[in-house]
Amino acid sequence: SDDNHKFNLALESGDRDSASGKSMQMWADLIREKSDGRMKVNIFYQGELGGQQELFDQLVKGNIDMMLTWPQTSYDERLGVNYIPYLTLGWDDALKAYGEGGWLKEIFGPLYKDIGLKYFGPYPEGFGGVATKGKYATSYDQAVEQGLKVRSAPVFPLPQTVQAMGFQAVPIDWNEVYTSIQTGVVDGDSSNVIYWDYEYFRDQLDYYVHTKHNFSSYALLMNDDTWEELDAFDQAIIEDAAQQVINKQFVDAKIEDEKWIKKAQEAGMQYIEPSAEDMQVWVKKVREEVWPIAEESLGKEIMDEIRANASVPK
Amino acid sequence: MGALLAIGAVIVLMMVGVPVVYSFAAMTLVLSIVYDVDVSSLMTTGFWSVNSIILLALPLFVMTGYLMQAGGMASRLVHFVESLVGKSRTGMGSSMVMACGVFGAISGTASAAVASIGTIMIGPMEKHGYKREYTSALLGISSLLGLLIPPSLTMILYAVVTRQSVAACFLATIGPGILLIIMLCLLNWIKMRNAPGEVVKMTFKERTDLISKNFWKAMPALMLPVIILGGIYGGVFTPTEAAAIAVVYAIPVGLFVYRELSFKDLARCLVSAAATTGVIMVILVFSFVSSRIFTFERVPQELTELLMETFQNKILILLVVNIFLILLGMIMDDVSVVAIISPLLLPVMVNIGVDPIQFAAIVGTSVVIGCNSPPMAPILFMTCRIGKVGMSQVMKPALFFMFFAALPVMLVTTYWPPLALYLPKLFGYL
Amino acid sequence: MFSLNSLIGLIDKILTMIVIPVVVVLSIAIASMLAWGIFSRSLLNAPVFGLEELVLISAMWLYMLGAVLAAKDRSHLTADFVSVIFKNEKLIAGFAILATTISIVMALYFVSWSYELMAWSLKKAQITPVFKLPWYISQSSLFVGSLALVFYLIRDFIKDCQKFINV
Numbered sequence: 001s002d003d004n005h006k007f008n009l010a011l012e013s014g015d016r017d018s019a020s021g022k023s024m025q026m027w028a029d030l031i032r033e034k035s036d037g038r039m040k041v042n043i044f045y046q047g048e049l050g051g052q053q054e055l056f057d058q059l060v061k062g063n064i065d066m067m068l069t070w071p072q073t074s075y076d077e078r079l080g081v082n083y084i085p086y087l088t089l090g091w092d093d094a095l096k097a098y099g100e101g102g103w104l105k106e107i108f109g110p111l112y113k114d115i116g117l118k119y120f121g122p123y124p125e126g127f128g129g130v131a132t133k134g135k136y137a138t139s140y141d142q143a144v145e146q147g148l149k150v151r152s153a154p155v156f157p158l159p160q161t162v163q164a165m166g167f168q169a170v171p172i173d174w175n176e177v178y179t180s181i182q183t184g185v186v187d188g189d190s191s192n193v194i195y196w197d198y199e200y201f202r203d204q205l206d207y208y209v210h211t212k213h214n215f216s217s218y219a220l221l222m223n224d225d226t227w228e229e230l231d232a233f234d235q236a237i238i239e240d241a242a243q244q245v246i247n248k249q250f251v252d253a254k255i256e257d258e259k260w261i262k263k264a265q266e267a268g269m270q271y272i273e274p275s276a277e278d279m280q281v282w283v284k285k286v287r288e289e290v291w292p293i294a295e296e297s298l299g300k301e302i303m304d305e306i307r308a309n310a311s312v313p314k
Numbered sequence: 315m316g317a318l319l320a321i322g323a324v325i326v327l328m329m330v331g332v333p334v335v336y337s338f339a340a341m342t343l344v345l346s347i348v349y350d351v352d353v354s355s356l357m358t359t360g361f362w363s364v365n366s367i368i369l370l371a372l373p374l375f376v377m378t379g380y381l382m383q384a385g386g387m388a389s390r391l392v393h394f395v396e397s398l399v400g401k402s403r404t405g406m407g408s409s410m411v412m413a414c415g416v417f418g419a420i421s422g423t424a425s426a427a428v429a430s431i432g433t434i435m436i437g438p439m440e441k442h443g444y445k446r447e448y449t450s451a452l453l454g455i456s457s458l459l460g461l462l463i464p465p466s467l468t469m470i471l472y473a474v475v476t477r478q479s480v481a482a483c484f485l486a487t488i489g490p491g492i493l494l495i496i497m498l499c500l501l502n503w504i505k506m507r508n509a510p511g512e513v514v515k516m517t518f519k520e521r522t523d524l525i526s527k528n529f530w531k532a533m534p535a536l537m538l539p540v541i542i543l544g545g546i547y548g549g550v551f552t553p554t555e556a557a558a559i560a561v562v563y564a565i566p567v568g569l570f571v572y573r574e575l576s577f578k579d580l581a582r583c584l585v586s587a588a589a590t591t592g593v594i595m596v597i598l599v600f601s602f603v604s605s606r607i608f609t610f611e612r613v614p615q616e617l618t619e620l621l622m623e624t625f626q627n628k629i630l631i632l633l634v635v636n637i638f639l640i641l642l643g644m645i646m647d648d649v650s651v652v653a654i655i656s657p658l659l660l661p662v663m664v665n666i667g668v669d670p671i672q673f674a675a676i677v678g679t680s681v682v683i684g685c686n687s688p689p690m691a692p693i694l695f696m697t698c699r700i701g702k703v704g705m706s707q708v709m710k711p712a713l714f715f716m717f718f719a720a721l722p723v724m725l726v727t728t729y730w731p732p733l734a735l736y737l738p739k740l741f742g743y744l
Numbered sequence: 745m746f747s748l749n750s751l752i753g754l755i756d757k758i759l760t761m762i763v764i765p766v767v768v769v770l771s772i773a774i775a776s777m778l779a780w781g782i783f784s785r786s787l788l789n790a791p792v793f794g795l796e797e798l799v800l801i802s803a804m805w806l807y808m809l810g811a812v813l814a815a816k817d818r819s820h821l822t823a824d825f826v827s828v829i830f831k832n833e834k835l836i837a838g839f840a841i842l843a844t845t846i847s848i849v850m851a852l853y854f855v856s857w858s859y860e861l862m863a864w865s866l867k868k869a870q871i872t873p874v875f876k877l878p879w880y881i882s883q884s885s886l887f888v889g890s891l892a893l894v895f896y897l898i899r900d901f902i903k904d905c906q907k908f909i910n911v
């Protein structure tokens with residue numbers, strides 16, 4: 001192939017120096033090298049080209065070619081699979097489910113294809129937790145007792161999950177979270193890996209309870225029309241490069257998460273892991289309350305798949 | 315090149331008399347042709363950019379402005395400040411400045427202050443030896459305190475387009491706002507201390523009685539800034555929510571406490587507010603789309619490199635940016651300057667080590683000048699109308715206040731960072 | 745010309761009759777929904793999810809209908825260069841026609857761009873996360889609003905021409 005291509009790649013979150021920023025640079029570099037400079041990727045970082053809904057629309061329309069993003073459920077609610085709580089309970093399970101040939105990956109590909117996107121795979125960050133200021137909860141009862149209010153992204157079923165865990169989920173725009181914690185509108189943030197709470201709110205937050213209710217992963221995507229216009233040779237270059245980035249991230253994410261836990265501790269944030277018993281109560285409660293609601297939007301077929309494959313609490 | 319062509323098109327069209335909103339639509343059109351942008355992307359960007367909870371504070375604060383005007387809050391505030399500062403000859407001018415400041419703590423715009431304070435004060439001040447053109451010019455600058463003392467539409471807009479914290483931007487302009495109050499009162503004292511005209515003399519007792527009487531009358535209105543600012547910085551709600559509370563508070567106060575607002579007035583206020591915001595929002599749609607194309611084509615980076623290579627010196631670049639803002643302020647309205655220019659210049663500022671929050675204050679102080687400098691001088695036009703004086707008469711005193719008050723405030727804000735950054739630091743935003 | 749003027753007057757009347765009550769209701773609805781959200785969150789300890797979906801849909805319509813009202817009153821922000829520089833009435837009226845013509849062209853572009861947005865949202869039927877409301881409810885506001893803008897510009901164009909003939 002000797003066609004020249006120029007692609008625009010957007011990150012929904014993460015700047016040039018973030019882990020995801022560097023990973024996208026790696027993807028871009030690999031594509032350029034392997035195509036001998038025929039294919040160039042122009043990267044735009046967090047917020048440069050707008051918010052997540054705008055970017056996702058532009059990706060589906062083909063005005064942006066590639067993107068690293070949280071799955072948006074506005075086109076197809078079934079993409080909410082990504083946010084189903086307590087699907088996997090530890091890194092090993094997560095690797096098996098999301099990795100190459102994993103059961104979750106098999107579910108995602110066709111769903112994205114339906115809305116006009118090519119899915120290369122997940123870009124995992126790790127397990128989410130609940131970060132708070134002043135007080136914290138390691139169990140359902142504690143959360144209810146303390147009346148903890150935490151910010152939750154309005155993505156189904158994250159708020160429902162946090163509620164089922166005993167917290168009050170408050171919807172707040174990411175840009176307003178800092179002020180809201182500072183002024184006490186909420187007590188903290190939920191469902192993020194520690195990196196975000198450390199990087200953005202470390203001077204506000206005192207505790208990070210690793211509830212692990214969600215496995216936070218982005219999706220590596222490309223507009224399907226743009227993809228189909230490429231010949232097989234160029235497609236292989238892009239796909240192989242994406243696979244390298246993803247494989248590397250599966251190794252790095254866990255190390256990265258541990259690194260930020262340590263950094264947060266050094267900065268004075270208390271990192272807390274709930275006891276096995278408390279976790280069991282949470283897992284049971286959340287699965288009982290949230291999964292049936294999830295079935296309404298995901299459909300029985302996908303939920304059956306999930307029930308058959310989800311990790312069993314020890 | 316495409317960027318120059320587009321901005322040139324805007325200026326030419328505005329000169330011909332095309333409304334700002336369609337001049338901006340033309341900018342979007344030129345950019346989309348020059349850079350071969352897919353038309354399906356344009357309104358996707360336009361829609362998602364204004365579909366923002368943070369930006370929603372803007373229409374709500376505009377509503378508050380109209381409601382305090384029609385609902386009797388404005389006049390109570392003015393009378394309270396008047397009795398506080400006194401009816402001495404120089405005191406009248408200072409009252410006007412301070413009233414604008416107090417007004418600013420409720421309203422997000424300058425126009426509400428011009429309309430209500432102008433109507434109440436310009437006539438009486440004439441009796442005390444103030445020339446109408448002088449008072450109108452003073453009001454033109456003072457009313458812009460509405461943008462410097464939070465809440466402020468300009469700062470909300472700046473925060474949205476540059477992705478900064480609204481609460482922090484609000485704090486950044488308080489210092490410059492207070493400085494402007496001091497400068498204006500000082501200039502007024504210099505100008506008016508020997509002027510002829512009758513002076514009201516009051517005994518101490520008469521004075522304190524008047525103050526306390528007017529204070530209680532103004533009480534429900536004075537609660538509003540406490541609710542808004544106390545609410546935001548005391549952690550009860552976000553700026554948008556504060557704006558909503560202000561509206562929900564102002565309606566019953568006007569209807570049932572001051573009883574100056576009829577249901578018909580209420581409807582008229584809401585309709586006027588919607589029209590004012592509607593104009594701004596459609597301008598914003600095109601500003602955001604054009605801005606996005608600039609970003610896509612890496613125009614801000616090119617501009618940064620160009621400025622850095624040409625001037626290579628922080629002071630010099632700041633001076634260029636100051637002049638640039640003043641010139642643009644002459645030909646463009648405040649919304650356009652903030653929405654189009656701040657995202658273009660912010661990378662330059664960050665590059666030379668100016669904090670984005672300080673730049674918010676710099677832009678804010680430049681708007682004070684821009685709104686009063688013709689040909690595009692919406693606030694000065696308005697004060698002329700309210701003060702019943704001609705543009706040519708008002709120009710001399712207006713230039714006096716701009717040159718000796720507004721410009722120095724802008725320069726101090728630019729070259730002495732603590733003026734803007736002290737409060738945001740104190741409140742932990744930096 | 746008379747019948748055209750009366751037709752325009754009729755459309756204007758109908759538009760105003762619809763737009764003004766809607767604008768009043770939307771304004772009050774937005775403020776009260778937000779206030780209710782704060783009340784519910786801080787006093788009842790029950791944050792309302794999805795409120796911002798309803799608020800933003802109302803806001804988009806409020807913005808566009810507000811712009812229509814401004815167009816009706818011809819109160820769009822305009823720089824006043826021409827009448828400052830020139831004193832010849834005929835020339836000033838000529839510039840007004842030119843400005844309105846350019847505005848009409850731009851407004852028509854706005855209509856076509858907004859149509860793109862609406863057509864897409866009708867085709868894809870995207871929904872909001874909480875209440876699952878289709879996005880075309882708010883995305884169609886731009887198209888509807890821009891159409892009304894064109895209508896008022898055509899009215900202005902006719903007025904400008906009449907003025908040009910009469911001065």
Ligand code: NA
Pocket residue numbers: 417418419420421422423459460461462463464465466
């Ligand atoms: Na203000």
Ligand code: NA
Pocket residue numbers: 643644645646683684685686687688689690691692
């Ligand atoms: Na100006």
